[in-house]
Amino acid sequence: MQRTKTNNRKKTILFLFVVFAVFMVLAGRLVYLIGFRGDYYSEKAEELHERERSIKAARGEIYDAKGVLIATNRTVCTISVIHSQITDPERVIRVLSEELGMTEEAVRKKVEKVSSRERVKSNVDKEIGDRIREYDLAGVKVDEDFKRYYPFDSLASKVLGFTGSDNQGIIGLEVIYEEYLKGTDGQILTVTDARGVELINTAEKRIDPIAGNSLHISLDVNIQKYAEQAAAKVLEQKQAKAVSVILMNPQNGEIYAMVNLPEFNLNEPYTLNIETEGTLSSEEKQNLLNQMWRNRAINDTYEPGSTFKIITMSAALEEGVVSPEDTFSCPGFKIVEDRKIRCHKVAGHGAENFVQGAMNSCNPVFIEVGLRLGIEKYYEYFNQFGLLSKTGIDLPGEAGTIMHKVDNMGLVELATVSFGQSFQISPIQLLTTVSSLVNGGRRITPHFGVDVRNSEGEITEVFTYETKENILSEKTSETVRYILEKVVSEGSGKNAYLPGFRIGGKTATSEKLPRSLKKYISSFIGIAPMDNPQIIGIVIIDEPVGIYYGGTIAAPVMKEIFENVLPYLGIEQIYDEGEQEYEVETVMMPVLEGMTVKDAKALIQENSFELRLLGEGDWVVEQFPLAGSEVSANSTVILYLEEGEE
């Protein structure tokens, strides 16, 4: 037998020592992995193990000026399937396709897809969700969720906007105030095994969602409704393409109402509000939807026409190139360079002072005044009044002004700009500028957003808006107010006159381009009360059929709105003596359509109506005001005539 030698022992010890050293290296490696890389790996492992389900945060609500809820959330359900937990796929497919109104193939595709969680349908009514839950199908999950809901359906649709399936604002205020409204989604984290099966006995980590803050806006549902009703009436009567109304506080820019007819249902934003022929390609449909969603009062520009004379008037008075008493003579046209620019009254207004020129909306007077200012000065005021920049309204996609470059402006351009032609601005820009000219010369920022409140109702942020002082002197502003009041009380804006209220305004009739189409935009800007303007409004009727004069069709709309809104705003009627008797005499408009001119004249003879005949012929085909409406006894009645059939 061989004995173990000393050198064998030494080698054994050496071997053990080497093993020990290697063990120490491995232990060191473990210390490194756990101590230094542990956080990284355990985070990775948790990501792997945790299935996160997000809990949608309730989107902030939107309230009107009086605290009426106009945008809120409704509970809806999201139905999803977990492939590995389904025990009876055929029953799941049958039940889901029945309850959700989906084809079996579509459901089957979702059910048979091998994934940890497959969404079958979202935005399912809570009722249906509850019913599906009652089937107690293994592998079918019903998660409650929020869907935006607008209690007033179409009210101020283009202003409020709507949200997409991910609850994100798509148009309107929902986009601009997204950051305040959206809130923070919560999460439920559950630990699962590699198959995605949730483990029991593991703590469920829950991060609660934080609901979005609520937004309070200056829009007033009642005022909006008054405006919408009046606008809807004229839209129908005049078979117009569109009617827009904006009502605003001219002192601070708070918008009370913004109507853009036709509106659409915010709860069905992808349903077209017009009849379409045949089937549409998705691109065509998207174009039509974009048209439907368009806020014409903000996103579109138009030639303002005579309402723009307020700007010319303000600039000229401020610059001192004209005074209210200056006299002019209107022969029915004015020649500028080689161009003969006509007045709307072909016969001419004859001799008139500046105030009368405004009351008559006489183009030659304003051309003359514009020319007195000169291109440079006019442009300077145009800029000073804020017309070259955007208003900064809190709605997306505001259209900028389309104006001649100062270098390209000749006297003809100056003359046309003076009475509101050959350039384009957005309705909101026009209204904001006029507000600033009548409020004493303070340029305001039109807006809806007032403040933001958290879920406890505490105000977390009050919005402030930029103002620019002294774009016009108070004195000039006062003169402008005086003239505009005259326009309504005695001039072309007569149809907006409401006894007891000091209303001012300006009418406009713009001919759309190309002029040959003979399409018009009738508009009216109204302000009340003129001693201290509290409300300013604009009515724009796009492509009315038949009578298209702003003073005839747009001014009565404003009158109707003011009739309701002024008392609502607490503006009291103060009658002077003349008005008292005036007030007594309102009459019901008789039916004149279908009569001969002679008969019609005879019928209304007893009243002190001022009669205006348009067109040629013996038969009355259209009348304004319409039959059945209550009008003051000295209203202007317009009859549209055609040749008789007989």
Next chain:
Amino acid sequence: MAARKKKHSFYDFSLVSIIVFMLCFGLVMLYSTTSYEAQLQGVSPTRFLRSHIFGVILGLMGMFFISLIDYHRWQKWTFLAYLGSMVLILLVLTPLGRSAKGATRWIYIGSLSFQPAEFAKIATILLMAYLIQRNTKHMKNIPTMLRILVFIVPIAVLIKVVTNNLSSAIIVAGIAVIMIFVATPRYDIFVIAAVLGSAAIALFLYKLDWFMELSDSFRLGRVSAWLDPESDPTDKGFQILQGLYAIGSGGLFGKGLGNSVQKLSFLPESQNDMIFAVICEELGLFGACSVILMFLFMLWRFMVIANNAPDLYGSMLVIGVMAHIAIQVILNIAVVTNTIPNTGITLPFISYGGTSALFVTTEMGLVLNVSRQIKIEY
């Protein structure tokens, strides 16, 4: 007489306790690791545990039985075991062989499965101890050393080629080399071999890109997955990365016994090659280091027994077992901690597998018998 009595009463109880403790610890870890999987497969949660316990009990009985048989008796069985191991490896190619996970490593006799490579390791230890003992006087001669080593080559090659089991081939070769290292008085050629080997590895890693272009073989893919497991997190780097997740999420004291999440089908082979990662996840750095210390203690006991063995043959048997356990523990932990490229090696005493437990305890029986024959002189 007194001395003789003492000699016979010596039995390395501290080694026995550590063996039993390790086996029991292995059972606990196995139950923790396999019960969930078993339930998912719709069988009793103790299904895998029971089959392992069967191997362990059989092994413990074998250990006790072998520890009673004088180890010198094995000498005459040496060549039979040597040839037998090669025959068994070749049996894998017959209908008795079974494939799993792309390699044919098992033979089935009835319902009993068995890895010939495990038996080959014991055969190697017996053969090497026998040859060294026969050539003691010439052990300093390089030709003698090489001649002895040549005997191991067919086993290693057969394991590698027939069963495509590189790790077992490495272990067999490693056992042989370490036994020769202890037996010979020489250091020089081992130092030269170590230096050359390190240089070769260094060159290989340095020129890795070049080798990669040369061949895109299975093992080279493992090498790149080793260097950066996150470069291929879903395929070759998957197991390593899942193991690292388990280790990293254990922290100092672990998630607590039974609370591993990675074992829930995330970590492949969690009950086998990767069980050390589950230990790290459930018991933390503390538990993992304790396991390492227990192995170290066990190896120290082997050293004590080897250095006090009555003769060189006994000493060499113990050195062989010691080399076997040391190599396997080191390779397993090194793989799990991504210190070396991934190769499938189980952790002795703890990993799942009846055959492995049976043979490892059998080896312990050998060691215990050597320890029984130690003559303690006072």
